[in-house]
Structures are given as C-alpha cells and as structure tokens.
Amino acid sequence: MKQLLTNYYKLLTSLSLSMDFCAHGLMRHHQRVALMSLQIGKLYGLDSQRLGNLFTAAILHDAGSSTWVEKDLLFEFLIGEASEHCKNGYKLFKDHPLFSPIAEIILYHHDRWDGVNNASKRMGNQIPIESRIIHLADRVDVLLNESIYILEQKKSICRRINGESWGLFDPHLVEAFNDISNRECFWLDLHSPFLTDILSHHCPINAKELGYKEVLSVADTMSKVIDFKSPFTRRHSTGVANVASFLAAKADCSEHDKRIIRVAGLLHDLGKLGVPEKILDKPGKLTDEEYNIMKKHTYYTYHILNMIEGFEEINHYASCHHETLNGMGYPFKLDAVDLKNGARIIAVADIFTALTETRPYRDAMEKEKVIKILTNKVKSGAIDSELTSLLLANYDDAHHVSESNQFI
Ligand SMILES: [Fe+2]
Ligand SMILES: [Fe+2]
Ligand SMILES: [Fe+2]
Known part of the structure; x- marks a missing residue:
C-alpha cells in the first residue's frame, strides 16, 4: 500500500x-x-x-x-x-x-x-x-x-x-x-x-515525519476546530468523513484511497474558518453577496492544504467538494474530466450529510426529500450517478455512520 x-x-x-x-x-x-x-x-x-x-x-x-x-x-x-x-x-x-x-x-x-x-x-x-x-x-x-x-x-x-x-x-x-x-x-x-x-x-522538530495514523489524529482535531465555528455543524466534518469512507468501501476503492478520503472528509471545510459566522449561522437564504463570500471557503481549503507535501490527492478530494461534473461548481470550474473519484465521493457525502443535518434555516430533511434532491442533482449533471445510486441503495447504513462519533 x-x-x-x-x-x-x-x-x-x-x-x-x-x-x-x-x-x-x-x-x-x-x-x-x-x-x-x-x-x-x-x-x-x-x-x-x-x-x-x-x-x-x-x-x-x-x-x-x-x-x-x-x-x-x-x-x-x-x-x-x-x-x-x-x-x-x-x-x-x-x-x-x-x-x-x-x-x-x-x-x-x-x-x-x-x-x-x-x-x-x-x-x-x-x-x-x-x-x-x-x-x-x-x-x-x-x-x-x-x-x-x-x-x-x-x-x-x-x-x-x-x-x-x-x-x-x-x-x-x-x-x-x-x-x-x-x-x-x-x-x-x-x-x-x-x-x-x-x-x-x-524549530527543533522541523524534520519530524508523520505517518497515516498521526495525520488522521491531527485532521480529526482540526475537524473539531472547524465544526466549532457554528453550532449547526458540530459534527459535520466527522459525518462527511464517515459517509465518504463508507461510500469508498462500497465503491471498492483501494485501502490507500479509503484512508486519504477520510482525511479529506475531515478537512474539506477547513476554509470555513475564513468565513464570518454571521454568514454561516444566518437563519435564512444567503444574499448573492453573502454567497460570494461563502464561496471563498474551498479556495482557502485548497491553498492551505496545497502547502503540505504529500497532501496532493487529499487536497484535490477535499477542496473540490463544491465543484460539479457539469463544470458549474466553484471555485475552479473543474468538470468530469478533472474530478477524480475521491473528489466525487466527498461531494456526494457532503451533500448527503448536510441535507440530513439541521441548518439555521431548516430542519434535517426526511429520507424521501433527500433522495429527491440527490436524484435531481444527478439529473442536472452535478454529481456522480453511480456513487449516488450506491449511497441511496445503502441509505440507512450511510445515515447511521454519518451520525456516529466513531470512525467506521
Ligand atoms: Fe493568541
Ligand atoms: Fe489565547
Ligand atoms: Fe463546503
């Protein structure tokens, strides 16, 4: 491996x-x-x-x-x-x-x-x-x-x-x-x-190297710092990491990919620390101006992770979670040609987890509504059809892991 x-x-x-x-x-x-x-x-x-x-x-x-x-x-x-x-x-x-x-x-x-x-x-x-x-x-x-x-x-x-x-x-x-x-x-x-x-x-320890387990423990801590930014996302990053690794296992990803998909899930919203909480916690629809500010978060995730050697794949998986296969996402306007499987998995896991969580402007959604929204996103060419079908075929298990505090 x-x-x-x-x-x-x-x-x-x-x-x-x-x-x-x-x-x-x-x-x-x-x-x-x-x-x-x-x-x-x-x-x-x-x-x-x-x-x-x-x-x-x-x-x-x-x-x-x-x-x-x-x-x-x-x-x-x-x-x-x-x-x-x-x-x-x-x-x-x-x-x-x-x-x-x-x-x-x-x-x-x-x-x-x-x-x-x-x-x-x-x-x-x-x-x-x-x-x-x-x-x-x-x-x-x-x-x-x-x-x-x-x-x-x-x-x-x-x-x-x-x-x-x-x-x-x-x-x-x-x-x-x-x-x-x-x-x-x-x-x-x-x-x-x-x-x-x-x-x-x-720094006397500037040459120290970390392996996967240690990186995971650092990413886990960072995910808590990220999620404490808003009372509505207290478990969001862990939820995304859990659903993403669950989906990666169902999709027969390699051991290496499953591991780095978990790290990417924990860090995907790192850049949200650069967005004021009055936008993150707003109890209503964001204005165009607020949405434009929100769009900076994956850009920040990208540039912070980009400084870390060995994080190239993790960064692609983490910071492309709002890119779409039809090229209509943000911030890089990537499309199906560019978006690797790990990035597609995090994108689907992020939407699924967000829809099943309470937000300042709505309650957690029921299963039927989540299925409808995800299916529509597949139809519009935004997210991966096979991965979405795989997730929906295992809906209850995926929902369970999204709420688990344990790493699956
Ligand atoms: Fe300080
Ligand atoms: Fe301090
Ligand atoms: Fe995000």
Whole structure:
C-alpha cells in the first residue's frame, strides 16, 4: 500500500493559518507567536524536547477559539475573560496521541504572573514556563500594527511589555524579551515574507515525519476546530468523513484511497474558518453577496492544504467538494474530466450529510426529500450517478455512520 508521509512542521504551520482568520484578515498570528516563543525559550535555556513542545503549543495555542467574535476579544491587550478558549484547547488536546504533552501549556497560556483573577488560581512559577512564554509572545503580537513599519513600533511595544513585568508577565522572561528584541532582525522577522522559512530554522522538530495514523489524529482535531465555528455543524466534518469512507468501501476503492478520503472528509471545510459566522449561522437564504463570500471557503481549503507535501490527492478530494461534473461548481470550474473519484465521493457525502443535518434555516430533511434532491442533482449533471445510486441503495447504513462519533 502507498504510504502517506507528511512533514510535521509543514502540516502544523500550514493548518495554523486556518486558525488565524478573523475580522482583520489572515494574521499569521500563530506563526509569529511560535517564532517569538522559540527565541525566548532558547535564551531561557529550555532543552530541545521542551522547545519542541513549546513550538507545538505555540503554533496551536488558540485552537480552542473558532469564532471571529471570540478571536476579536483576544486582540485586546488586556483581555477580560480568556479562560474559555484555554479550557476548550485543553479538552481538544488532553487525550490526543500527539498533543497530550501540550494540553496543560494551552490551559494556562493567558494566566497572569501575579495570579490576579487567574481562573486556575495559579501564580508565578506554578504556571508552566511554556505557558508563560507563549503568554508574553502572544501579547507582543497583539500590539503589532500591520500598517506601521515594524521598527517604528519597537519602542512603544517594549515600553508596554516592560510596564507589565511582575504583573502580567514573568520578569525573567521580560528580561529575555528585552535582550532579544534589541536586535532589529527580531522585529523584521515578524513582518517578513520569509516568516515560515525563518520559523523552520528555529524549530527543533522541523524534520519530524508523520505517518497515516498521526495525520488522521491531527485532521480529526482540526475537524473539531472547524465544526466549532457554528453550532449547526458540530459534527459535520466527522459525518462527511464517515459517509465518504463508507461510500469508498462500497465503491471498492483501494485501502490507500479509503484512508486519504477520510482525511479529506475531515478537512474539506477547513476554509470555513475564513468565513464570518454571521454568514454561516444566518437563519435564512444567503444574499448573492453573502454567497460570494461563502464561496471563498474551498479556495482557502485548497491553498492551505496545497502547502503540505504529500497532501496532493487529499487536497484535490477535499477542496473540490463544491465543484460539479457539469463544470458549474466553484471555485475552479473543474468538470468530469478533472474530478477524480475521491473528489466525487466527498461531494456526494457532503451533500448527503448536510441535507440530513439541521441548518439555521431548516430542519434535517426526511429520507424521501433527500433522495429527491440527490436524484435531481444527478439529473442536472452535478454529481456522480453511480456513487449516488450506491449511497441511496445503502441509505440507512450511510445515515447511521454519518451520525456516529466513531470512525467506521
Ligand atoms: Fe489565547
Ligand atoms: Fe493568541
Ligand atoms: Fe463546503
């Protein structure tokens, strides 16, 4: 069987971009926080294993916050209440095969050094050092202003950070920050077009490779981040992944294809993190303008997955789920000549799963109506006729797997 091998660093830095989307655009917040954290951690004397965990925690630190409304609040320098996304992140990671060592780091990453109002009731050295480092780097990042030349901001940011030494921040880390931030390159790196490459040189685990099982566990976590964006899609990505692998098995796909179809199903709506929730949760029909914004989501899915080596087929399967065989879909206007079987499977699984779920503007549909809509889509030349017949012939089983929390 063909192997799926992916570089850990590339996978996480690319996926982190989907968590950066907010009302301000695409921020690269996670990559900058990771870069600053690694530099401070090195100067502080953390060994390479702890630096590896620090990288992973920093590149994923706000995974517990999926909505733009919540992310906006995190951009205030003095955050009122931040514990919700810390707890959500902790829950996402605590039992994860790769990420369990970072769960506690994430839980405390907004804790103040002086302990004032910390939900954890911890203070000072009781807070993990990695959390204290990420906290400082994270607050430096929210002070950055994209529209002002970076070296012009150095003085005011340093003043603000030093003003919070012993209060918000560990004074030893503020000293380390003062040491590093004295170099122009520290600041130039943060607004550099070469940021991802610079970060890789600082990352002690930039050569680590992952196999299929590990990639699946990362995709599974990301699917939860995606689905938490809207209360109406809490299980959508898992549902699509389950129906797609069920259909792939019925269609006698190879073991390799079945595996990557599952990963593609989990990640197909990654780009929805780039769409405001007021559109995703709208309790009515979208206007043309809103629909046009919605269309960006598969474009974003494509470009984020496109940065990950070894993900070429996964990307095609995932990001073409709104393309149609008659060339009327979006965003690439592909057609039957271009659309491979895996992409056709995800497209059918996505429509089936969506129709059988409750949406803000309608209830979950009954079997008869779902069959009618899918049949009409085949007639109009949008979706694959054989795959749709196969799904409808196994309707009840497919519906059951779409609602299962277990991987089938
Ligand atoms: Fe945070
Ligand atoms: Fe953050
Ligand atoms: Fe979609």
